[in-house]
Amino acid sequence: MASVCAATAAYDQTGDERCATLLSCLQEAHATLLAAMDALETVTRQPAPDRAVYTNARWRISAASYARRLLWKECFRHLLPIVDRSTARKLELFNCEDIELLGHSAAHVSRWPAKAVEQDWPGYCMASREIRRRMRIVIEAEKLVVYPILRRQALSAEALAR
Helix, strand or coil: CHHHHHHHHHHHCCHHHHHHHHHHHHHHHHHHHHHHHHHHHHHCCCCCCCHHHHHHHHHHHHHHHHHHHHHHHHHHHHHCCCCCHHHHHHHHHHHHHHHHHHHHHHHHHHHCCHHHHHHCHHHHHHHHHHHHHHHHHHHHHHHHHHHHHHHHHHHHHHHHHC
16 A cells, blocks of 8 residues: 555655655555546446445545655655755645645535535536546656656665665
8 A cells, every 4th residue: 555655665764765665655656546546437437326336436536645645745755855956846846736636636525525426426427537637637747757856866876875
């Protein structure tokens, strides 16, 4: 599980060596979240809601998203003091985007309790697709921005260890 992976990265390693583990954990968190999102995509293609099925799928996304967010925060805290100013700015901008996504996610969950989902299944399906689209954008941004930074820092630490 991604949160266990993050805890391992946080407590079992020190310094830049953590970057390789954080990268692996972030990749795992992304895979878990994308799988949960795909599962909800399948559910929202159904003509009518099944409360047990859609609540389970929503819970999986919430849990995976929370684990990813905790891991991102760990990456952010670890990287910010060790990267150059330009990279730090990229990380700070990405952090703002992540906070914005959290707001959208909270609004989505608030807007769509079970009763509302069942009263307007087509509306929920459309809103769910939109929030998943936003989540995919953030995941892709993490892959493009954070993965290379973690790789670079891990390689730097490895080179220094030699």
